[in-house]
Amino acid sequence: MLADAIRAEGYRLSKNRMTVFWSVIFTPLLFAVGGIAYHLNKAQGDKLAAGANLPTMPVSPVNLAEALTFTANLAAEAKLGGMILVFMLIAGATVYAGDYRWESWRLISARNDRTSLILGKVGVMKVLALATMLVLLVASLLFFAxxxxxxxxxxxxxxxxxxxxxxxxxxxxxxxxxxxxGLIGLLTAIVTRSMLAALFVPLALGFGQSILGIPPLMAFLGLHPDGWAAQLLMPGLSYDALKTLLVPGITPAPITAAALWPAIVGLALWTLLPLGASIAWFKRQDLSKE
Incomplete structure (x- = not known):
């Protein structure tokens, strides 16, 4: 049942080429083109510096292995990763709220159980997230090469x-x-039955959490980056904390080992609670007009 739901959602999404382009391809493509343009511009500047007998960077090998770490670190962080999160919401809103928009739930729900239908959508978004990271890896390899x-x-x-x-x-x-x-978008889509809400509510929530994570504001509110309150309120901070603890120095955040369990619990709660609430709400929902 779950496998059927995943295949069906994957097939439907594969036919929506514009959604796949904007969600999976656009940000890595922009990064690759911008990176190559940056290198060309810098190379021209280095030539001018060499002509003026100014010091330039020493020639050293380009380690392509760094592209793997670079991609993993960049995929969901606040800068380029923020763009990936935003553009992935286009696919998320389409997958999670599309059946409300096109009033096709009453046709689909008769052919599978509701839990499998929701988990099928989540499974497709997991595959799409991995696909986006792989495309970003290709863009990173182009950047380094x-x-x-x-x-x-x-x-x-x-x-x-x-x-x-x-x-x-x-x-x-x-x-x-x-x-x-994206699971915030899932819960929003089921509660509001709106594609626009599924797109913009996670953005608004993420923006609010990013403002809350500004160090002076955290200090004013008495929130410590290692503490339970901060980690439970901000899944982005939990993500950064776990990255820092996995590979020290990868982020500049002042995180210590005391943040390990708060970060794990915080990220897990922001993952499992929206999923569980979405399934519970969807099971009780009247789909006779959807």
Whole structure:
């Protein structure tokens, strides 16, 4: 039943090419094109500096293994990762609220149980999150490779087993964060039956949490980055804390080991509670007119 729901949702989404483009391809494409343009511009500046006998950066190999860590760290963080979270909401709103928009629930719900229908949508969004990260990895490889080509630097691939393990954990954590952010849209879609609400409510909530996470405001409110209150209120902070604890120094946040369990619980609650509430609400919902 669940496998049927996942296949059906995946097939429907695959036919919506514009949604897939904006959610999966647009941000990595923008990053790749912008990165190559940056390297070309910087190379021109280095030539001018060399002509004026000014010091330039020494030539060193470009380590393509850094693209793996770079992608994992970037996928769900506040800058480019913020764009990925935002554009993934386009797919999230389409998948989670599309059946309300097109009034097709009464046709689908007769063919599968409601829990499987919701989990099928979540499963498709998990696959889409992973696909987005893989496309971002390709864009990162282009970014690093273009650096080698434009600056005429050799390529290398150097990564220890410990670094590979850390990178894999950050990849998993970033994927969880993308899915978690979208689950707010799932709950919103089921409660409001609105595609626009499923798109904008997570954005508004995420923006509010980012404002709350500003260090002076946290200090004013008496919230400590390591404390339970801050970690339970802000899943983005929990994500950053876990990244910092997995690979120290990867983020500048003042996080200590005391944040480990608050961060795990905070991110888990913001993932499981919206999912559980969505299933419970959907089971009791009247779909006779949807």
């Amino acid at each position: 273009s650096q080698a080509i434009i600056y005429q630097r050799p390529l290398s691939f150097d990564m220890s087993l410990a670094e590979a393990g850390d990178t894999l954990l950050i990849w998993l954590l970033s994927c969880i964060r993308i899915v978690q952010f």
